[in-house]
Amino acid sequence: MGVTIPWQPMPGPFGAELAGVDARALDPAALVQASAERQLLVMRGQRFTPGTLQDFAATLGTLDVYPYAEPFPDYPHVVPVIKNPEDKANFGGAWHSDTAYLERPPGLTLLYAVEIPEAGGDTLFADMCGAYEALSPLLRAWLDTLSGHNVSGMVHDTSGAHASVVGEGTRLRVAAASAADHPIVRVHPVTGRPALYVSRIHTEHFNGMTREESLPMIAFLQDFSVRPERCVRLSWQPGTLAIWDNRSVQHNPMNDYHGERREMHRVILQGERPVGRQRQP
């Protein structure tokens, strides 16, 4: 057993913060365990280059490749996420769990702040386990039986309904459209907690239902999940590193800093195929 990490709970229903400690000095296994239990970890005052960020991320899991943006040429797992002063759209600017349209969506995401606007550019996180628990038993039992059809096309297609969320400053690359069916309620492989796994920008419909039938429920679940009582708000500083668990949280970067520049470096780690509470159709 390693030394207990002195995490400070964040203001809100989940998340933990650590200051004055080099993330690389921590036991990677303890970090992975903490990210599962606390859902969001925030470490202030880190000093990473794209190369050292990639190396550090590799100690926490298997590095994944993001299909829809260009990474650094020398660091194929590190994607610069940039909004320039002249840009209006921001990358990933809507509530979502990362790349839910892949067969095996990433488990953990690492996001490291390089340049931050004077004010604004926070990221909101929502507790998808808490959202599931807050539903009525009747609705939970029904959702347990459903799977969602998640597609990249509503975001990563210029004609997609939510195309504005891909951002402008981030160098996008063209990749084939992706789609995957995942349980609407997924069980966390470490904690065993069920979490809602559905979003307005990725979930096109519930399998076995039409999109028209699905939309009111998708909209409800999205809005219900991100009510303020389930959210944590992270204000970034240069050198802030966040690690979040895509199995149990959604996030939404605030686009409230037009005219300023924001640069973040992102790494995603491989996850497993989401597992539901029971067999889906």
Added chain:
Amino acid sequence: MQVRKAAGSLGAFVEGVSLEAAGRSDALFAEVKAALLEHQVLFFRDQKMSPADYQRFARRFGPIEGHPAYNVVPDAPDVQILESTPEHPSKIELWHTDMTFRPHPAAITLLHGQVIPPFGGDTLWASASAAYEALSEPVRKLVDGLYAVHDFRHGFRESLAEPGGAERLAPAIAANPPVRHPVVRTHPETGKRAIYVNRLFTTHIEGLGRAESEAILEMLYRHVVQDEFTVRLSWQPLTVAIWDNCCTQHKPVNDYLSMHRKMHRVTIAGERPV
């Protein structure tokens, strides 16, 4: 008697029959009733008959169910007067099934056009049974077996908010406490299942959180009134429409409220929905 379908999902024009005569003939009435069960809403043009004749015909469908909020014709007390004038325009706007705030909502409604504006004021009906049949399997599994609450106060909320409205409707409110009905209703005669929640009177589904209930109701409301499940009638003076409230919803098109419109209505008592 000729029956001509008016749309794909429901509705038919019936020609070559006098409803005044059907009020005096078992055989004719049986034909009308059978057509109603098949087509869910029937339209008859040029039905010249007195309120007393109309009342005699309507009574053949079953016991009359009066309405707590409407005046009646003096010498035909089963005939309610629905009138919209520029001074007192109709406030019913939403898709609904008649009187679902009652424990035994009206099974059948009849309207006889008296004063019809030169244009506008059409009515749309939707087949709640065709809509149910078109629901996806997971949604049917969810809604079969659920119960929803219906409330007079919800349907008449705008009238209640008017000056004096609460006082005027106080007896009706006292007589009509909220009731629960199945979200999916089985037709007492045809056995067909139909979605039985409506925007006007349904307040929520039992056993769910408010926001959850709203999401499911919204899904059902939108589903029922898809254009493919509807039929639209343009009224003329003396047009009669008869519809089956066990499996339909309807909605007035309020594009005539600057003009005078008057209808004679009779509502037939129904069973407790199951």
